[in-house]
Amino acid sequence: MAIKFNRVDFKYKGDDKKGYLALSNISLSIQGEGEFITLIGETGSGKTTLVQHMNALLVANSGSVDIYGIKVEKQAVKKKKIRLNPIRKKVGLVFQFPEYQLFEETVLKDITFGPKNFGVPEAEAIETAQRVIRIVGLDESYLDRSPFNLSGGEKKRVSIAGILAMEPDILILDEPTSGLDPMGRNALLKVFYDIHEKLNKTVIIITHDMNTVYEYAKRVLVMRDSYLVYDGDPVDLFTTKNIENWNLDVPDILNLMHRMEQDLGITLTSRPRSAAALTNALEEVLR
Amino acid sequence: MRIIEIDNVSFHYKAGTPVLENVNLNVDKGEWITILGHNGSGKSTLSKLLVGLLRAKQGTIRVANVELSETTVYDIRKKIGIVFQNPDNQFVGVTVRDDIAFGLENLQVPRGEMIERIEQYAQKVDMADFLNKEPHNLSGGQKQRVAIAGILAMETDIIIFDEATSMLDPKGRNTILSMMKQLNDEGVTVINITHDMKESLYGDRIVVLKEGRILKDDTTKVVLADHKTLEKSSLEMLLPLRVLRALEAKKVDNEKVRSYLWQLSLTG
Numbered sequence: 001m002a003i004k005f006n007r008v009d010f011k012y013k014g015d016d017k018k019g020y021l022a023l024s025n026i027s028l029s030i031q032g033e034g035e036f037i038t039l040i041g042e043t044g045s046g047k048t049t050l051v052q053h054m055n056a057l058l059v060a061n062s063g064s065v066d067i068y069g070i071k072v073e074k075q076a077v078k079k080k081k082i083r084l085n086p087i088r089k090k091v092g093l094v095f096q097f098p099e100y101q102l103f104e105e106t107v108l109k110d111i112t113f114g115p116k117n118f119g120v121p122e123a124e125a126i127e128t129a130q131r132v133i134r135i136v137g138l139d140e141s142y143l144d145r146s147p148f149n150l151s152g153g154e155k156k157r158v159s160i161a162g163i164l165a166m167e168p169d170i171l172i173l174d175e176p177t178s179g180l181d182p183m184g185r186n187a188l189l190k191v192f193y194d195i196h197e198k199l200n201k202t203v204i205i206i207t208h209d210m211n212t213v214y215e216y217a218k219r220v221l222v223m224r225d226s227y228l229v230y231d232g233d234p235v236d237l238f239t240t241k242n243i244e245n246w247n248l249d250v251p252d253i254l255n256l257m258h259r260m261e262q263d264l265g266i267t268l269t270s271r272p273r274s275a276a277a278l279t280n281a282l283e284e285v286l287r
Numbered sequence: 288m289r290i291i292e293i294d295n296v297s298f299h300y301k302a303g304t305p306v307l308e309n310v311n312l313n314v315d316k317g318e319w320i321t322i323l324g325h326n327g328s329g330k331s332t333l334s335k336l337l338v339g340l341l342r343a344k345q346g347t348i349r350v351a352n353v354e355l356s357e358t359t360v361y362d363i364r365k366k367i368g369i370v371f372q373n374p375d376n377q378f379v380g381v382t383v384r385d386d387i388a389f390g391l392e393n394l395q396v397p398r399g400e401m402i403e404r405i406e407q408y409a410q411k412v413d414m415a416d417f418l419n420k421e422p423h424n425l426s427g428g429q430k431q432r433v434a435i436a437g438i439l440a441m442e443t444d445i446i447i448f449d450e451a452t453s454m455l456d457p458k459g460r461n462t463i464l465s466m467m468k469q470l471n472d473e474g475v476t477v478i479n480i481t482h483d484m485k486e487s488l489y490g491d492r493i494v495v496l497k498e499g500r501i502l503k504d505d506t507t508k509v510v511l512a513d514h515k516t517l518e519k520s521s522l523e524m525l526l527p528l529r530v531l532r533a534l535e536a537k538k539v540d541n542e543k544v545r546s547y548l549w550q551l552s553l554t555g
Contacts, residue, residue, distance in 0.1 A: 042456040043427045151327045179372065179453050181325045181482045183521035208456045249457035252526045256551070264547055275526060279533040286534075286541045 001066070002032030002170060002202070003054055003091070008063035010049055022049040023060070024226040030054070032068070032090070032169040035202040036193070038213045038234070041223035042247045047206050048096070050223065051172045054204075055091035056084050067091065089118060092168030096175045096206075098159030102147035107133070110147055111162045118166065125165070132164040135199075136191055153184040157191070164195070171195060172204040177212070185209075189216060214238060214251035215274050222246055235271055253278055289352075290316040290445060290476055291337070291367075296346035298332055306332045307499045310346070316444070319467075319477040321487040321507070324496035325521035330480045333496070334447045337478075338369050351444065365394060368438030372450040374430030375423075383409070383425075383433050384418040390441045408436040412466060428459025435466060445476040453482065464489065484525050487511065488554065495520050508553055528552035 010023035023046050030037070039047050052058040053065050056072045065072045067087045076082050095101065104110040111132065112125040120128070130140055136157040142150075147158055156176060163171065173192065177185040193216060196203040207213065213220055213234050220237055222230035224246050230237055237243065238254050250258075253272065260266045266285055272278040291314035298307040307329045314320055324330045335341040336348060339360035348355040350363045368390075371377050380386030384405055391401045409415040412432040422430060431451055438446055448467060452460040468489060471477045479486060487493050493510035495503040495517075503516045510516065514532065517524055524532070531548040534541075 042458055153326055175454075179326075179450065179482070181521045182484065182523040184326055185482075186523075208460075210457065247456060247458040249461075256526055256530070259551070260544075260547070264543060266544070275529050275533065279530050279537065282530065282534060282544070283537055283539050286539050286544060 001029045002068055003030040004066040005029075005053070006064050006066070008053065008060040008065060010053065010058060011061050012049075021226050022046045023053070026050065026063075026228050028221070028228060028231055030170065030204070031202060033200050033202055034196075035204075036196045036216060036218045037202070037204045037221060038217040038219075039204060039206045039221045039223065040208070040210075040213060040248060041229075045223040046226045047223050048174055050221075050228075051093060051174060051204065051206065054170070054172060055093050056082075056087050057093065085118065089166055090168055091170045091172065092163035092166055094160055094163050094171070094173045094176060096178070098176075099152060099155035102155060102159060105146060106143065107145055107147050107150075107158050107161075108143040110158060111143070111165050114162055114166045128165045128167070129161070132161040133158075135164060135195065136161045137187060153180055153188065156180075156188065160191070168201070170202045170204065172206075174206045175208070176205060177207065177209065192216075210238075210249045210251040211253070214253060222248070235273070239271075288316045289313055290318075290350065292347075292349040293333075293337075294347045294349075296336065296343045296348060298329075298336060298341065298344050305499050307336070310499075310501055312494060312501065312504065314445075314476060314478065316476055317471070317474050318492065319471045319479065319490035320492045320494060321490045322478065322480045322494050322496060323482070323484075323487065323510075323520065323522055327498075328496040328520070329499040330496055331449055334369060334449045334478070334480060337447060338367055339363060365441055366443055367445040367447065368441060368443040369447040369449060370431060370434045370438065370451040372453055374427050374434065374454065377434050378422040378430070381421065382419050383414060383422055386422055386433055387418075387437045387440050390437050394441060404440045404442075405436075408440045409433075411439060412436045426459060427455045428462050431455065431459070431463050432466065435463075435470075439470075443475075445478065446470065447478045447480065449480045450482065451479075452486070482522075484511070484523060488525075495522070511552065525552045 005026045005028045008023055008026040011019045011021050013019050041047050059072055059074050059077045068090050070082060070087060072082060102110050104113060108129055111129040115125040115128060129143060133140060133142055138157055147155060177188055189212060192203050195201055217234045220234045221228060229246060238251060268281045268285060270281050272281045293310055293312040296307060296310045297305060299305045322330050336343055339355055351366050353359050353363060355363055378386055379389050387405045387409060388401060391404060409418055412435050414432050414436060422433060452463050467477055487507055490507055493507050494501060497520045502520060503510055514524055527548040
């Protein structure tokens with residue numbers, strides 16, 4: 001297991017003495033390759049806090065998080081017994097508004113900043129930049145451009161390229177598609193899926209979009225009031241659990257299937273998870 | 288009755304790179320119009336021009352028969368309010384009460400009336416129990432409701448929602464949408480800027496912006512079925528219509544399914 005949470009509690013210090021409990025008794029394991037996970041739950045349920053424990057940006061108050069064999073614990077971190085660099089290299093985290101964090105004069109400098117910080121020689125860092133800019137769906141001409149003149153979607157892609165340049169095994173993205181137009185969103189989701197599929201990396205996405213969950217995720221985590229209330233298959237989640245209790249919505253595809261079943265008596269033999277698959281399934285029944 | 292008249296408006300931040308070009312748009316009182324467009328199409332710039340946060344480089348904007356200018360902008364802001372995308376970026380008050388009061392203080396509303404209006408509109412958005420709370424402890428949906436109360440308290444006739452639901456969780460989004468619906472039923476003119484195709488079903492009319500120009504301005508029904516326009520603008524058809532078109536392409540023809548999907552794509 002690449003990451004293992006063992007009964008983790010985390011509390012933010014508040015204005016009052018009580019503080020604010022953001023994680024309660026979380027135990028879960030994540031593999032270092034081949035996973036495609038979506039993390040969902042209402043605002044304030046602890047999603048961002050959870051992922052910030054995955055690369056030791058935050059440290060549990062009680063319990064522990066094992067990240068690639070390094071046990072991240074409060075005391076050990078305090079006494080600086082733990083080197084965090086190797087963790088940050090293995091687990092890349094893209095914040096919710098990564099575009100605010102671009103700061104160099106050129107895209108190239110922004111992407112090579114991380115690797116050079118980790119001691120990668122300049123020439124090698126540039127080669128990596130040329131490679132990762134294509135992975136995120138931009139061409140090499142972008143490397144010479146200023147990050148500030150790019151569109152929102154392009155800035156997001158550049159920041160993701162910057163994290164990919166560190167060659168992490170696990171890529172975590174906090175609401176990467178919020179605010180993007182439909183095609184921009186679809187294109188970016190395809191980028192994440194390719195990173196997962198072609199490079200065999202583990203991808204974890206925080207989202208409020210149930211369609212993303214249903215169409216892409218192999219595994220879904222649901223947070224509710226600081227607790228992890230579901231860890232499993234997305235189809236099971238939406239078909240067998242009382243998702244309204246967790247303030248989740250029904251994905252469009254599932255909703256359409258249910259309504260056609262109810263109103264037209266059409267029962268499909270499979271459980272399609274994309275518009276194309278749904279069309280094929282309908283074709284089968286209607287022919 | 289016309290409440291907004293945008294006549295040949297253009298805007299640029301940098302000469303030579305227009306953000307909006309020759310935009311003409313009229314909005315009637317009580318209408319709900321949806322503005323769709325790709326990222327960078329000029330949607331948010333248009334909303335900032337309407338509330339006088341930016342000034343048009345060319346053309347005129349009239350709100351309730353008053354031409355927007357440096358001298359009229361403060362009067363016009365009494366008629367038109369805006370709720371922004373990020374609920375965290377629009378709070379000025381220490382408490383919810385202060386926050387709703389902010390706009391009223393600017394309008395120099397007398398204290399007694401101010402207290403009344405704050406109570407009244409906090410109740411309307413169902414946040415009366417939160418008046419003494421600090422805004423940053425609220426959820427995203429609650430924050431947007433407070434922002435709406437602040438605008439309503441100024442008794443504006445028009446509210447622009449500039450991607451106001453895009454950062455909210457499903458529950459927060461649904462509360463805000465039903466609130467918008469209620470306000471519109473009561474006569475408030477709603478301009479909803481969004482990327483969510485489903486939200487456009489609430490309104491009668493859709494305006495599609497592309498690269499700073501109006502590409503299409505028609506009824507919701509017509510625009511949602513206009514595959515070419517939507518695709519050109521980085522948008523997509525709603526799922527039932529996408530499935531319907533895909534079935535047609537496969538030459539699967541079932542009248543019952545066809546009319547059902549068609550109906551669904553117009554009602555959600």
